[in-house]
Amino acid sequence: MGKVKVIPAWVQISEGKPPVTAVFKTDSGFGHAGAVIAESGCWSMLKGGLTVNISGLAELYFEVNVKNKAVEIWVDSVSLQPFTEKEWRGHQDESIEKTRKRKVRIHAIDAQGNSLAVTTISITLTKANFPIxxxxxxxxxxxxxxxxxxxxxxxxxxxxxxxxxxxxxxxxxxxxxxxxxxxxxxxxxxxxxxxxxxxxxxxxxxxxxxxxxxxxxxxxxxxxxxxxxxxxxxxxxxxxxxxxxxxxxxxxxxxxxxxxxxxxxxxxxxxxxxxxxxxxxxxxxxxxxxxxxxxxxxxxxxxxxxxxxxxxxxxxxxxxxxxxxxxxxxxxxxxxxxxx
Structure with a gap:
């Protein structure tokens, strides 16, 4: 199983508003790692990723398909970082805690409405409240x-x-x-x-x-x-x-x-x-x-x-x-x- 890498980068283009794609070249061919619609006059964040199945040297290209071959691509703050399963699980757990859970207060009473100081409660989930x-x-x-x-x-x-x-x-x-x-x-x-x-x-x-x-x-x-x-x-x-x-x-x-x-x-x-x-x-x-x-x-x-x-x-x-x-x-x- 390959290792997952993430690649963030800031991208700007000299003119137009075309998609700019990050591409890795290795001995086995080319691999696309992400794209963003770039604009002139401002920076756009490219957030990409890829699964690495081989070891060795690789070249990173940023490409754009436009008629004007004189168009320039400017790239800044590029990094290639590992993204482990533990990190992925961490993002997943954080999202679950934020959007799928909430605190519940349970008040146990008897048939006469009196509070029970000590009791055992069993809860069974019959259907998820959130839509899926x-x-x-x-x-x-x-x-x-x-x-x-x-x-x-x-x-x-x-x-x-x-x-x-x-x-x-x-x-x-x-x-x-x-x-x-x-x-x-x-x-x-x-x-x-x-x-x-x-x-x-x-x-x-x-x-x-x-x-x-x-x-x-x-x-x-x-x-x-x-x-x-x-x-x-x-x-x-x-x-x-x-x-x-x-x-x-x-x-x-x-x-x-x-x-x-x-x-x-x-x-x-x-x-x-x-x-x-x-x-x-x-x-x-x-x-x-x-x-x-x-x-x-x-x-x-x-x-x-x-x-x-x-x-x-x-x-x-x-x-x-x-x-x-x-x-x-x-x-x-x-x-x-x-x-x-």
Whole structure:
């Protein structure tokens, strides 16, 4: 098992606002260690890390992909430090103490209400108070062991595919919500909150087959019908919406409807259910530091862009509770666990 190293550095660029990536070169090839959107005129903190599986010399590069080859990168206060499992556990324990625990005062009394000076109390945790979740599929509807396993562990869920456009409207104008309706009823019966996933998916591969042949005007009309139908149907029944899935990696709707397509969808969803939180949803945000498209900086930047254009608050990054409605207040691992 390799040793984990962290690499903090301050980065500035002479012009523009591109991502700057830290890359290590070794005898076995190149390894990405982190990235940050750098700016001219101010310093940006790059916080990266990597797992070292070999020994020997290595070279550290900071790279940027811009047309102007004369652009300069300035780097200061670079360090490479070990990050042990003990330190990781320390961060974990600190977070648990801060967000998952609180002091409880217990007062033991008898049947007449008199305080008991000496007694033994046994406490059993039946369900976690803080929200934690996972996805479910239609298979849960007729699978009792699956139901028991899920309901004993999770308090929040999303549906894997059953709310997606290609599932609910396989032919134009022929909507079928019977499966997600049944899954929602199951969740409600068991006190499990549901976040809607998703209204649109920006990956061209996962559009309904009939959508791919539409003209821009036809797509605009179909998209309006889709968002109005599903958001109105589940209004007041779910806690939030993944409005446009993976719109940092893909841009199907922008290619057809213009650069502000995602912002328009967020705005429309907010109009339909003003009190419902709208989520951005991405993957590989932190797990792969060489993924420049969906790095944390791009996520935050695009979230602020959506708030500016869509005039929607709150918008949250998927994965964390959003207390203030500002995207810059939260940061999410790009996993597909529906933790809210």
């Amino acid at each position: 979740g996972n996805t479910i599929s239609y298979r849960i509807l007729n699978n009792v062991p699956y139901q028991n396993w899920f309901t004993s562990r999770f308090s929040v869920t999303i549906f894997e595919n059953e709310m997606k456009w290609y599932y609910t409207e396989q032919a134009p104008g022929k909507e079928n919500y019977s499966v997600p309706d049944a899954m929602l009823a199951f969740a409600q019966e068991n006190g499990i909150s549901v976040r809607g996933h998703n209204i649109f998916w920006n990956n061209p591969k996962y559009q309904p087959r009939w959508v791919k042949s539409l003209s821009p005007d036809q797509l605009r009309a179909a998209a309006e019908k889709r968002i109005t139908s599903i958001v109105s149907r589940y209004a007041g029944k779910i806690i939030g919406w993944d409005v446009v899935n993976e719109n940092l990696h893909f841009s199907f709707h922008e290619s057809m409807l213009g650069a502000n397509a995602s912002a328009d969808f967020f705005r429309r969803a907010h109009q339909l259910v003003p009190g419902t939180t709208m989520f951005m949803n991405e993957y590989n945000m932190i797990e792969y530091s060489n993924n420049k498209m969906a790095g944390p900086e791009n996520y935050l930047y695009f979230g602020d862009f959506l708030i500016l254009l869509a005039v929607v608050t709150p918008i949250c990054l998927r994965g964390r509770k959003c207390p203030s409605g500002k995207v810059s207040d939260v940061l999410s691992h790009g996993t597909h666990i529906a933790t809210v």
